[in-house]
Amino acid sequence: MEITVAEALIRCLEQENVELVFGYPGGAILPVYDALNKTTIKHILVRHEQGAAHAADGYARVTGKVGVCLATSGPGATNLITGIANAYMDSVPMVVITGQVSTGMVGTDAFQEVDITGITIPITKHNFLVKDPNQLPVIVKKAFHLASTGRPGPVLIDLPKDVAMEKIKFKYPKTVVLPGYKPTFKGHPSMVQQAGRIIMESERPVIYAGGGIRIANASPELLQLAEKINAPVTHTLMGLGCFPGDHPLFLGMLGLHGTKYANQAVTECDCLIAVGARFDDRVVSKISGFAPTAKIIHIDIDPAEIGKNVRIQLPIVGDVKNVLGALLPQLEKKENAPWLARIRQLKEEFPLHYDRNGCLKPQFVVEKLNEYKDDRAIVVTDVGQHQMWAAQYMRFKEPRCFLSSGGLGAMGFCLPAAVGAKLGAPDRTVITVIGDGGIQMTMQELGTAAEQKLPLKIFVLNNQRLGMVRQLQDFYCQKRHVAVDFQFNLDFAELGRLYGMEGYTVETAQQLEKLLPEVLASPKPVLVNCMVDPEENVLPMVLDGANINEAVD
Numbered sequence: 001m002e003i004t005v006a007e008a009l010i011r012c013l014e015q016e017n018v019e020l021v022f023g024y025p026g027g028a029i030l031p032v033y034d035a036l037n038k039t040t041i042k043h044i045l046v047r048h049e050q051g052a053a054h055a056a057d058g059y060a061r062v063t064g065k066v067g068v069c070l071a072t073s074g075p076g077a078t079n080l081i082t083g084i085a086n087a088y089m090d091s092v093p094m095v096v097i098t099g100q101v102s103t104g105m106v107g108t109d110a111f112q113e114v115d116i117t118g119i120t121i122p123i124t125k126h127n128f129l130v131k132d133p134n135q136l137p138v139i140v141k142k143a144f145h146l147a148s149t150g151r152p153g154p155v156l157i158d159l160p161k162d163v164a165m166e167k168i169k170f171k172y173p174k175t176v177v178l179p180g181y182k183p184t185f186k187g188h189p190s191m192v193q194q195a196g197r198i199i200m201e202s203e204r205p206v207i208y209a210g211g212g213i214r215i216a217n218a219s220p221e222l223l224q225l226a227e228k229i230n231a232p233v234t235h236t237l238m239g240l241g242c243f244p245g246d247h248p249l250f251l252g253m254l255g256l257h258g259t260k261y262a263n264q265a266v267t268e269c270d271c272l273i274a275v276g277a278r279f280d281d282r283v284v285s286k287i288s289g290f291a292p293t294a295k296i297i298h299i300d301i302d303p304a305e306i307g308k309n310v311r312i313q314l315p316i317v318g319d320v321k322n323v324l325g326a327l328l329p330q331l332e333k334k335e336n337a338p339w340l341a342r343i344r345q346l347k348e349e350f351p352l353h354y355d356r357n358g359c360l361k362p363q364f365v366v367e368k369l370n371e372y373k374d375d376r377a378i379v380v381t382d383v384g385q386h387q388m389w390a391a392q393y394m395r396f397k398e399p400r401c402f403l404s405s406g407g408l409g410a411m412g413f414c415l416p417a418a419v420g421a422k423l424g425a426p427d428r429t430v431i432t433v434i435g436d437g438g439i440q441m442t443m444q445e446l447g448t449a450a451e452q453k454l455p456l457k458i459f460v461l462n463n464q465r466l467g468m469v470r471q472l473q474d475f476y477c478q479k480r481h482v483a484v485d486f487q488f489n490l491d492f493a494e495l496g497r498l499y500g501m502e503g504y505t506v507e508t509a510q511q512l513e514k515l516l517p518e519v520l521a522s523p524k525p526v527l528v529n530c531m532v533d534p535e536e537n538v539l540p541m542v543l544d545g546a547n548i549n550e551a552v553d
Contacts, residue, residue: 002167005133006031009097009159010039012140015172018068020044020059020423022052026072028099028112031164033070044423044452047444049076051416053083054442057092058420061403062378064217066147067092067420072099074112077158078119082410084154085123089407090238091215093152095143096124102162103131117158125153133166141176150183151302152215183301187318187326194314195273195297196330202271202295204339205231208254211238211406212276212300212320214399219243221324222275228328230336232343234262236277237391240402245395251343252352255283256542257388260350260551263542265343266291267549274298276320279309280407289547299323350553352392354536362461362532363389364509369431369459370394372516377429378403378421382414382438385467388538390433412441415458419445422454429457429520436462436489446499449525457519458501458527460492463534471537475552476544496527505529 003011009032013021020042025033036043046052049071056067067087071080077098087094101110117127126146128139136159143155199205213222219242226233226249233243234251243250251262266272272294277283279298284290287310295313298306299320306315316323354363366389373379379394380403381387387404396402403421405413414434422430439460449456470484493503502524506512512530519526540551 003170004031004035004164005130005136005159005166005168006035006164007038008136008168008170009140009164010035010041011170012137012172013041013068014039016066016140016144018066021068021070022046022055022059022420023070024049024052024072024076026076026099026112028073028101028161029070029076030099031161032097032099032159044419044448046416047447048442049079050083050412051419051442051445051448053080053094053096054086054413054416055420055445055448056094057083057087058380058403058417059424060092060094062400062421062424064400065093066144067094068097069094070097072112073101073116074114077116078114081119081123082408082412084120084156086405086408086410086413087154088123088125090405091152091211092154093147094154095147096154096156098156098158099164100129100158100160103160104162106160117156120156123154124156127156127158129158130160130163133163133168136168137170137172138176141173142178145176145178146181150181184303184317185301185319185322187299187316187323189326191314191316192323192326193330195316195327198271198295198297198314199229199273199331200334203336204269205229205271205273205336206265206269207231207233208235208266208272208274208277209233209239209242210236210275210277213239213242216276216319216321218276218321218324219399221321221328224328225324228331229334230340231273232265232340234258234266236283236406237404238406239277240391241396241399244397246397253391255548256285257392257538257540258548259352259392260540260553261343261346263548263551264346264350266294267547268342269294272296275324276300278305281309284309285542285548286545359533360506360508360512360531362386362463362530362536363393365459365461365512365530365532366390366393366433368512368516369433372520373431374429377401377431378425380404380414380418380421380430380432382434383409383411384435384438385471385536385538386433386435386461411438414438415442415445416448418456419449419452419454422456423452431457431459433459433461435467436460436464436486436492437466439492443495446495446501450499455523455525457525458496460527460529461532462489462492462529463532463536464489465534467534468538474537475541492529493527501525501527503527503529505531507531
């Protein structure tokens with residue numbers, strides 16, 4: 001029995017155990033939407049295609065599964081681009097399916113035609129233009145395999161409308177052959193042995209953990225490593241939650257807005273064990289001053305990242321869970337008492353702090369959210385000052401509890417990603433921390449949340465301006481503020497109520513503390529508009545050209 005390619009696509013998704021897809025229909029993708037009538041896969045209708053990509057991203061980060069999103073050709077496809085780039089930068093497994101004009105019209109500047117495969121070459125792990133109807137099942141299998149293995153990332157399938165309506169005999173392959181694609185999963189034994197020797201000879205080791213720990217589900221191995229060699233652990237923004245935030249060896253985030261004690265510890269260490277991290281510029285700052293006395297061991301599944309930004313003494317290519325599993329037996333228990341005493345001294349000397357006097361402080365809001373949330377709650381942030389305060393003041397005991405746009409820094413990520421996160425983990429509380437700038441980029445997705453009856457807890461840190469840009473203008477433009485103050489800002493509590501939420505505005509610490517337990521315990525969706533100090537800065541801050549241990553505080 002023959003079925004259409006569009007119907008075959010849906011069957012392929014069923015074979016990949018896809019539970020839901022996020023999308024927005026249109027003419028070129030219409031055959032696929034018609035085929036959705038014949039499946040149990042749930043379709044989530046977003047309010048903008050960018051929301052579909054971010055929601056699929058949020059779903060993937062929380063569940064560890066491949067997120068799937070759909071859009072039509074032309075503007076539908078191009079509206080996905082920010083979300084695709086975001087997933088690519090943060091190594092999130094996604095399969096993106098776009099409609100395309102009929103094959104005979106490709107290249108003619110037809111209505112709603114864009115070369116989406118050409119446009120997305122730099123921001124996808126791979127992409128496909130389906131020309132042969134019979135190849136569709138193989139292409140889908142390849143797409144899911146590529147998206148979810150090695151270093152994960154987004155893969156795009158562009159499906160012309162006429163191909164989608166062709167009929168084929170459906171057969172889904174069990175495996176696929178991808179010549180040239182052979183990720184290294186096990187570290188080279190001699191390299192692992194060398195790493196063991198370097199670590200055992202070290203006196204001041206530090207572990208630097210990134211999002212690769214979460215992706216590889218390697219948090220147990222990371223904890224074992226830290227406790228076996230008594231090494232403090234610092235992390236990237238993507239690594240938040242990969243190591244328990246209440247552990248004595250926890251140092252907090254490293255880099256531009258990292259803790260001063262984490263930055264100083266890395267500066268003084270003699271062995272830096274980088275696991276699933278890529279030494280991006282927000283962490284390293286001035287390369288010549290980064291971990292100047294350390295032998296650096298870099299463990300990552302992507303060989304392109306090793307040695308790309310900093311000098312490496314020992315590279316180990318492989319899945320971090322496998323590599324750490326092989327490394328642990330090479331190590332003996334280490335005490336490092338003088339080094340741990342120095343770490344305690346640094347924590348006492350350089351604690352995070354802020355002036356608690358005056359109006360409602362954004363750090364206070366985040367601290368109180370951390371105090372009242374349960375350990376399994378998922379926190380989703382947007383991008384800006386509030387994102388850094390969340391990274392500094394919130395503590396997580398397990399991975400996949402903190403979602404944020406890291407590499408791309410895409411404002412507008414938060415709300416749709418929270419929708420995807422809640423749909424992926426319906427039994428867990430989802431808290432969003434967002435700025436008044438970011439919420440206005442994708443606030444239409446409140447409609448998606450309302451339609452899906454998602455009880456999100458949304459906290460807007462409202463300083464009535466683009467706070468991070470204003471802060472940068474303070475430091476780099478002699479406080480010449482241009483285009484950062486909102487002359488008009490809507491009432492966000494009322495906005496929440498318009499979307500069927502409970503809406504509140506708080507202006508004092510007392511109001512917030514009184515309201516928080518009620519909000520977090522409520523079964524209903526809630527939006528809290530927190531009117532915070534508009535002049536507050538994120539500190540510490542490493543200025544351009546400075547070493548990471550020279551932060552302004």
